[in-house]
Amino acid sequence: MAETFDLGRFALESGASLPARLVHATHGTLAPGGGNAVLVPSYYTGTHESYLPWIGPGRVLDTDRLFVVVVDMLGNGVSTSPSNAPEDVAGPRFPVVTVRDQVRAQRLLLDSLGVRRLKLVMGWSMGAMQAYEWAVSYPDHVEALLAVCGAARCSPHNSVFLEGVRAALAADPAFEGGHYTRPPVAGLEAFGRVYAGWAYSRDFFHSGTHRELGYPSVQAVLDGWAADHAALDANDLLAMIDTWQSGDVGRGRPGGYEAALRSIRARTIVMPSTTDAYFTPADSEIEASLVPGAELRLLRSDLGHIAGRPGVRDAETGVIARAARDLLAG
C-alpha cells in the first residue's frame, strides 16, 4: 500500500523549489529501537512496486525482521513528476532534481516515519546512485550500503549514452520541446530501441538469453522496449535523466569525488554486473577501492545492466540476497 508524504514547497539545489510529494511503500514493522530500517530508492522507470521481488519473508529483504521503505524518486511519474505536477512546474517546466535533492527529500520522509538510522540502504542502478549519496550525505546514519549495478557518479560515457536516448526522443517534433499535447510516440519508441542496445550485453544476445527472458527474437526485444517506452511520459523520462546526470557524490564537496567516497563509514558492498555497459565494472572497481573497507563483489552475469533488476533471474537474485544478508549480519 503506497502512501504519500507531503514535503510542502521543497527547496532544490538549483535554487528552484517544487511542491513535492514522495510516494513510498513500507513493508514489515519498525522495531521499537528503530534498528531494523532499510531504504530502497527507486530506479530509472521503476516505482515502489518494482522492488517487490526483493521484499518479503525469506526474500532479499526479509520483512519478518526488517522495516523496508521503498521510495519513488521525484520525476518517476508516481512521486511529483512532470506528468503530475501542478501547472507551474509541470511538463518541461519541471526543475532539475539532483540525486542529492532526492536523498534530502528521502531524509525528511524517514524522519516522518520515525527512522533515524538505516541498517542498510540499497538499490539497483539509479537506486544505487541514491544509496551512495545517502552514505556520503549521512555517514553517521547509514550502517551498510549495497550498490547493485550503480555508481557514485554518472560517468562521462554514461552521460553520452543518455544524451543519445535524449536526442532520439527529441528528434520527434511531436515532442515540441516538452510541450506536447499527445505523446511523441515515434520519439518514445526510438528512445526504447536505442536503450535496448545498452541495457543488455553482447553475451546476452550471443547466448540467446533473450529467449530465457521471454523475448522470442532479437526483434522482439527491440519491439518490446519500444512499446514499453511508448507508454511512458516523455518529460518524466527526461526529468529522470536530468537526475541521473546530476549524480556525483563529490560535486561541491571539499576533496570532490574521491574524498566523498573515502568519507563513507557504512559497511559497503559494490556489486557491478560483469557485463554492464554503462555502470561499468571498471568504475565500480575504482569506487570500491576508495570506500574504506568496501568489498567489490562481482555479479557474474550475461544480462548486462539488467543483471541487477529485481527478480530478473534466480541466479542473480541469489547473489544479491547473499550480499544483503552479509551486510545485515554486520
Next chain:
Amino acid sequence: MAETFDLGRFALESGASLPARLVHATHGTLAPGGGNAVLVPSYYTGTHESYLPWIGPGRVLDTDRLFVVVVDMLGNGVSTSPSNAPEDVAGPRFPVVTVRDQVRAQRLLLDSLGVRRLKLVMGWSMGAMQAYEWAVSYPDHVEALLAVCGAARCSPHNSVFLEGVRAALAADPAFEGGHYTRPPVAGLEAFGRVYAGWAYSRDFFHSGTHRELGYPSVQAVLDGWAADHAALDANDLLAMIDTWQSGDVGRGRPGGYEAALRSIRARTIVMPSTTDAYFTPADSEIEASLVPGAELRLLRSDLGHIAGRPGVRDAETGVIARAARDLLAG
C-alpha cells in the same frame, strides 16, 4: 584520382538489380606478374579517401611496392547510392546490397584492372566485414587477410545497436520514410549523438582522450558527431546499415558461419580493439579460433571501435602497420 567502373545492371543476391558504378582509387603500380595487389574496401561513412593515412611510401600500405585498390562500397554516397542513383532505384527505392554483393562487384572491378589474386585484403570495421567475405568467397585468390575492428558477421548485439540509430533517424518525420525533400536534420543529428556513445569507450571518456582527438569537451564529441551526420544523406546511411546487417560469411552456405570461416585459406590476422563495443574482442576471438592458422592480435587501445580508424593515432596505426607488414612478408 578516383575512377569509376561501370558494372552495368548488376544483379543482387535479393533478385533485384542495380545500375551500379563502383568508384575506386588505385595507388602504386601493378607488378607485371600481378602479385602485388592489395584491396581495401571502404567502411561505414568512409570513402576511398578515408584510407589515405594508410597509403603511401613507408606507410601501412607501401605504394613503392604495392598496388593498392581502395573501393567505395555501394551505398556510401560515392559509388552508386540512394543519393545518386537513377530515379527508379534512388532514395528509399534503393535495393539492399549485401556484403556479398559488394564483394562480387569488387571482384568484377579487380578483373577489369587485371588483378586476379590479392596479396592482401584488409579493412577497418565494415571494410573488415568485406575482407572476410572476400577470403571466404575467393579462398584461392586471397593470400592474406587483415580484419581490423570488424567481424565475419553482424552479431545480434551489433544489429540491436544499428536498429537504435536507425530508429533515432526515423523518429524525425521529416525523414518521410526516405521520401524527404529536405534533409531530416533532427533525425540525422540524433543518429550521430546515439552513434557517439557506441563509437568510443568508457576508457576513452574516463581518460579524457577526447581532448587528444581535438574535442575540448564531452559535449563537443556529441555536437561533433551530430554535425558530421547532419551533413550526410539519410538514405545512404540506412543503405549502408542494410549492408552491415546482411554481413554473414555463412549465410546460405553449407555448414554456415563456422564452416565458412574454416574454409579460409588466407594467412589471417584478426585484430579487434580491446575496447570495441560492437565488433567485440569476444567475437574476434571466436573468429580467430575458426580460421585455420589465424592469429588473434589485440589492438590495445582506449579508443573503442575508433581505434582502427585510419590515421587516428600513431600508436594504433603502428600496430596495424606491423600486422600488414607481417602478412605481406608471408
